[in-house]
Amino acid sequence: xxxxxxxxxxxxxxxxxxxxxxxxxxxPSEAKLGETLEVSxxxxxxxxxxxxxxxLISKKKGGGSYVNFxxxxxxxxxxxxxxxxxxxxxxxxxxxxxxxxxxxxLCTQMISERxxxxxxxxxKKMEHVSDGQTFFELDRQFHLDITKATKNRFLLNIxxxxxxxxxxxxxxxxxxxxxxxxxxxxxxxxxxxTARDVVQAKAYILSHLDKIIDTYQNxxxxxxxxx
Amino acid sequence: xxxxxxxxxxxxxxxxxxxxxxxxxxxPSEAKLGETLEVSxxxxxxxxxxxxxxxLISKKKGGGSYVNFxxxxxxxxxxxxxxxxxxxxxxxxxxxxxxxxxxxxLCTQMISERxxxxxxxxxKKMEHVSDGQTFFELDRQFHLDITKATKNRFLLNIxxxxxxxxxxxxxxxxxxxxxxxxxxxxxxxxxxxTARDVVQAKAYILSHLDKIIDTYQNxxxxxxxxx
DNA sequence: TTTAGAAAAGTTGTAATATAGGTTTTGTTT
DNA sequence: AAACAAAACCTATATTACAACTTTTCTAAA
Numbered sequence: 143x144x145x146x147x148x149x150x151x152x153x154x155x156x157x158x159x160x161x162x163x164x165x166x167x168x169x170p171s172e173a174k175l176g177e178t179l180e181v182s183x184x185x186x187x188x189x190x191x192x193x194x195x196x197x198l199i200s201k202k203k204g205g206g207s208y209v210n211f212x213x214x215x216x217x218x219x220x221x222x223x224x225x226x227x228x229x230x231x232x233x234x235x236x237x238x239x240x241x242x243x244x245x246x247x248l249c250t251q252m253i254s255e256r257x258x259x260x261x262x263x264x265x266k267k268m269e270h271v272s273d274g275q276t277f278f279e280l281d282r283q284f285h286l287d288i289t290k291a292t293k294n295r296f297l298l299n300i301x302x303x304x305x306x307x308x309x310x311x312x313x314x315x316x317x318x319x320x321x322x323x324x325x326x327x328x329x330x331x332x333x334x335x336t337a338r339d340v341v342q343a344k345a346y347i348l349s350h351l352d353k354i355i356d357t358y359q360n361x362x363x364x365x366x367x368x369x
Numbered sequence: 370x371x372x373x374x375x376x377x378x379x380x381x382x383x384x385x386x387x388x389x390x391x392x393x394x395x396x397p398s399e400a401k402l403g404e405t406l407e408v409s410x411x412x413x414x415x416x417x418x419x420x421x422x423x424x425l426i427s428k429k430k431g432g433g434s435y436v437n438f439x440x441x442x443x444x445x446x447x448x449x450x451x452x453x454x455x456x457x458x459x460x461x462x463x464x465x466x467x468x469x470x471x472x473x474x475l476c477t478q479m480i481s482e483r484x485x486x487x488x489x490x491x492x493k494k495m496e497h498v499s500d501g502q503t504f505f506e507l508d509r510q511f512h513l514d515i516t517k518a519t520k521n522r523f524l525l526n527i528x529x530x531x532x533x534x535x536x537x538x539x540x541x542x543x544x545x546x547x548x549x550x551x552x553x554x555x556x557x558x559x560x561x562x563t564a565r566d567v568v569q570a571k572a573y574i575l576s577h578l579d580k581i582i583d584t585y586q587n588x589x590x591x592x593x594x595x596x
Numbered sequence: 597t598t599t600a601g602a603a604a605a606g607t608t609g610t611a612a613t614a615t616a617g618g619t620t621t622t623g624t625t626t
Numbered sequence: 627a628a629a630c631a632a633a634a635c636c637t638a639t640a641t642t643a644c645a646a647c648t649t650t651t652c653t654a655a656a
Contacts, residue, residue, distance in 0.1 A: 146610070147418075171636060182611045184411070187637085188418050191374075195419035203637050204618030233521040236471060244467040294460040296534075300527060307523075373639070398607055409640045414608085430608050431647030 146181050150189025153179060158198065158209055165211040169199065172207075231358060234304060239351050241301060242285065246343040248292035250335050257291045258336060265332050268325055278309070284328055288335070327353065373408050377416025380406060385425065385436055392438040396426065399434075458585065461531060466578050468528060469512065473570040475519035477562050484518045485563060492559050495552055505536070511555055515562070554580065 154175075157163045169190070170178065176186045190207055193199045201207045253261075264284045271277050282305045289301045327350040334343035381402075384390045397405070399413045406413070417434055420426045428434045480488075491511045498504050509532045516528045554577040561570035 173636080184612090185610060187415070188609085191415050191418040192422035195422035201637070202619075204635080205620070206636060233523045236475070236521060237468070237524055237527065240467040240471040241464070244463060248463070294463060296460045297464055300464065400607080411641090412639060415638085428608070429648075431606085432649075433607060 145188075146185045147188035147192070150175065150179060150181065150186050151192050154189065154193055155198070163209050165209050167209055169207040169209070232355070234307065235351055235355055235358075238304065239348060241297065241304070242288075242347050242351065243344050245285075245289040245292055245297065245301065246331065246335065246347045247340055248294065248297075249288045250338055250340045250343045252293065253291040253335060257287065261287050261291075261332055261335070265325075265328050268328060281324070281328075282309070288331075324350070324354075373412045374415035374419070377402065377406060377408065377413050378419055381416065381420055382425070390436050392436050394436055396434040396436070459582070461534065462578055462582055462585075465531065466575060468524065468531070469515075469574050469578065470571050472512075472516040472519055472524065472528065473558065473562065473574045474567055475521065475524075476515045477565055477567045477570045479520065480518040480562060484514065488514050488518075488559055488562070492552075492555050495555060508551070508555075509536070515558075551577070551581075 154163075154169065157169075163169060169175070172183050172186045172190065175190075176183045179186070190199065190201065194201055194207070197210060199207050199209055261284065264280055264287060268277065268280050268284075271280060286298070286301060286305065289298050292298075327346065330346045331343060331350060334346050381390075381396065384396075390396060396402070396417075399410050399417065402417075403410045403413045417426065417428070421428055421434070424437060426434050426436055488511065491507055491514060495504065495507050495511075498507060513525070513528060513532065516525050519525075554573065557573045558570060558577060561573050
């Protein structure tokens with residue numbers, strides 16, 4: 143069951159994601175939001191408080207609440223819905239290259255048989271999936287399972303965050319760069335991990351990400367916001 | 370000027386950092402906290418709301434608020450004050466190896482003369498500093514300036530987050546692993562960047578982090594909490 | 597004594613109202 | 627058109643109240 147304050151949170155987040163309120167712009171006042179969503183000001187404040195904690199918005203006493211710019215050092219917003227431009231996507235992929243490489247490296251060295259089985263099953267599932275959303279979830283699961291096998295909590299946290307960003311920007315870009323054509327690539331990565339071949343695994347995952355970048359470059363994503 | 374709700378936030382965070390309230394344990398009730406800090410329940414709730422947004426605590430309606438375990442997938446807590454054990458430190462350094470390598474690589478390729486000057490000045494300042502806290506700040510600035518030069522916002526966000534974690538665990542571990550003996554290492558990294566030598570720069574930063582790990586291993590940190 | 601269930605106490609979620617202390621907008625005067 | 631004052635607006639905090647849920651305590655039955 144969803145809190146009312148969570149409803150407020152989601153509502154405002156959606157306003158920002160959809161571009162109805164852009165960085166630098168002011169939110170409706172707490173009173174107004176309460177009226178719109180038919181909740182009390184206390185509840186509105188609770189939702190806004192959270193959004194401010196993760197750095198999406200800033201509050202100015204007496205002056206209102208404003209959507210933050212993504213380039214400010216409000217670093218908690220890493221995962222906030224501000225990744226809507228081409229540049230962001232490349233930035234993210236650079237980071238993925240570094241962290242996914244680390245992930246497969248550690249994973250290959252220490253993955254258990256049990257985790258390996260689970261990884262295999264994920265790849266198997268991908269073969270029979272045509273639905274884009276489902277494929278996305280399997281894709282995320284595959285990569286996060288690799289990271290999970292490293293037993294590095296921080297790494298898993300950061301990677302989860304990154305996939306959260308990918309998900310939030312998904313409707314704009316994801317289906318253009320990730321689909322069934324990626325199946326073989328996943329299979330190769332899995333084989334290398336199974337063979338405990340660190341060098342090969344690293345090579346395959348780098349190639350995997352490079353191909354995503356290639357696809358992306360051939361089919362550039364407009365930076366127009368979704369409606 | 371600090372908000373009252375921020376006072377609540379800091380107070381509770383400190384309770385967790387110092388280990389007075391451990392993961393899984395319950396916080397004092399909102400009413401109790403308000404009484405202790407002499408603020409209203411509204412204010413207490415505002416502070417707690419934020420802590421819940423970043424994943425440090427969970428709230429149960431009717432049941433109280435609890436400190437989260439760090440291994441739950443509440444990934445926003447990446448930067449929360451839960452990094453207090455030896456294992457965490459190694460995990461973090463693995464990540465730093467991947468991301469700092471990426472940072473110097475991108476930085477070396479595209480740093481401006483102006484940013485380079487600023488980097489030099491930071492290293493220069495380090496020579497004349499004996500105070501641990503000041504050295505920490507310069508150390509952070511050096512590494513974050515390198516990342517800043519990459520123009521990759523996400524990378525900067527993540528790195529800032531990581532240094533935030535380091536800072537919060539600093540009183541336990543930092544002064545044991547980072548001090549003047551690291552000066553030469555920074556100088557070498559800077560020289561390689563100045564020479565636009567990517568390979569050398571990557572080698573030096575990896576060596577830098579490996580030496581930190583070495584120091585740490587020779588002087589293991591107790592996992593006892595500070596008081 | 598143990599146990600099951602009911603009652604009580606405790607706790608968070610939300611609401612309505614009020615005030616203080618800021619900021620932004622509006623209006624008026626020069 | 628500019629400067630200043632006033633009004634309107636907005637967030638921060640406090641108080642009080644009640645709903646809804648959880649935990650603890652008490653009581654009665656086995």
